[in-house]
Amino acid sequence: MIRTLDALLDRTIVPGYTRAGYHLRKICWTREDPAEDALRGRTALVTGAGSGIGAATAARLAALGASTVLAVRDLGRGERARREILDAVPGAEVHLVRCDVAEPDSIDACAGALGDDFGTLDILVHNAGVLPGERAENSRGHELTLATHVLGPLRLTARLVPLLAGSGDARVVFVASGGMYAQPLPVGDPEYRRGEYRGATAYARSKRIQVAMTPLLDQRLADQRISVQSMHPGWVRTPGLISALPRFGNAIRPALRTAEQGADTTVWLTATTPAPISGHFWHDRRIRREHYLPYTRYPEEELLSLWHYCLGAAGVRAA
Template sequence: MISQELIGKRIIITGANSGIGFETAKALAQKGAEVILAVRDEQKGKHSMNAILKENPEAAIVVMELNLADLTSVRDFANNFSNRYDTLDILINNAGVMIPPYQKTKDGFELQFGTNHLGHFALTGLLLPLLKKTPNSRVVALSSIAHRGASIFFDNLDGSKGYKAMKFYGQSKLANLLFAKELDNRLKQHGISTKCIASHPGISSTNLFKMRKKDAPRYLKALMNVLLQPANMGALPTIYAATEVSLIGGEYIGPDGRGNRKGNPTIETPASGVYHSETMQKLWEVSEKLTGVIYDF
């Protein structure tokens, strides 16, 4: 599955303490990469680091604090990372929140759009100087099948005019997909070797029941495990997007099974008409304005 040598490669994975992010970190560390677990809760991050080290004592794992729902934390992480390291081979924008009750980030953004899109937009822009310095570096942006039928509510990005959790989740995942394509277009326009590739995990049985405090019944979990993907399978599209040498940038990687819900990774075609140039341009401009992060190509 991993088609390139990763020894000596430095990789950031946001939200790497559980689920797909954790499985991605474990697999890439197994192949010799130095993996930075960028996590909101450092204690949980250290627990995940120890779990990886227990299986692979030689793994190079670092835990760093990052709260994508707080732009000050995003800037602090980028500064700390840039002061500590001089290269970045792969940035995997994995972290996300899904269908919470209406909440806002510290900066006043609707929580899903603010965390899933704007936090990663800012992080990527702040780390772009290191990515540009590192030959053939990559950015992987995690989207979702929830982008299908979704829209960007430019007149209601903060949800103040009405909020439906699933619609706003779809908006954030559509934003991830549009950001990935627009970033790759701009990197190519400026002759930069960094590639950006989008991916999605299908539907992972490990994530669906973590949104509520009360856990799902055992029989329902068992059914989900049959119908949907475990986290180690859900991680495969991300791993493929991060490491497959034949990718040129701008692709969308997802599972090859029915409805792209499960299976092995393949290059997937997004929903028809998704890559609308005016929407992509407007989203980019709004994102720069809201985050205050201007990309230096």
């Protein structure tokens, strides 16, 4: 009965991605919650942690005992988030580092600073996101959503491999989006140079790439005991969603999940023991299908072609 309800929620989308879906599934989770000190002695880095799901994720990781690093583009916003976490979790160890994940130089500086300050890194959450109104590029000429959601995380992960490998049980999580279900893999135009540019479409396309590349990155890092997952948080009320998609956000405002609810699966993936099976796409603590529409499927050679393009564009050596 429970599995049937879960499958129905997943396929019907609207109720499954809302707070109602979260609460219905949560009934089954009591014994799955991580222990109160599950992350004691571990170090976590969360990108885009200045607000929304990123801030909620960082707060929960800190509450579970992790030494938590907020990687943010805006240090002022990051400092406010850090203080809010310290107020909510007295005695927490919370650090701040600047990182614009769309910019390679900023990524390299961030990784260098982390290498100076920490011996190991146990958790890396790729949460930072953008949804531009018009097509924009980073300093290297790459479309902004691709740079932020795909190229930057690939580069940051690669630069942090020495720290992650020292963990023995490092966990990398990509915060994707259910919006990717409507988009095929943009093999022929990853930089979105053709056609009318739509920010929501660019966002969803780059999230499709994240999910498609999760098992490839997991295989690449498996020998160093670094696991890679992707997940989607459902429809969450965040400042980014309300500002980027005001009509959508306002239309379903009462049904939107809180940032804490959106962060739940990410936290669970990083804190539960034993570690979940890696290389998969998750929602509400369960592995989910990557395709529901036939036109989003792709042959393996197309995925590998895009994978190698993205590695090169990110400045990461192919294995």
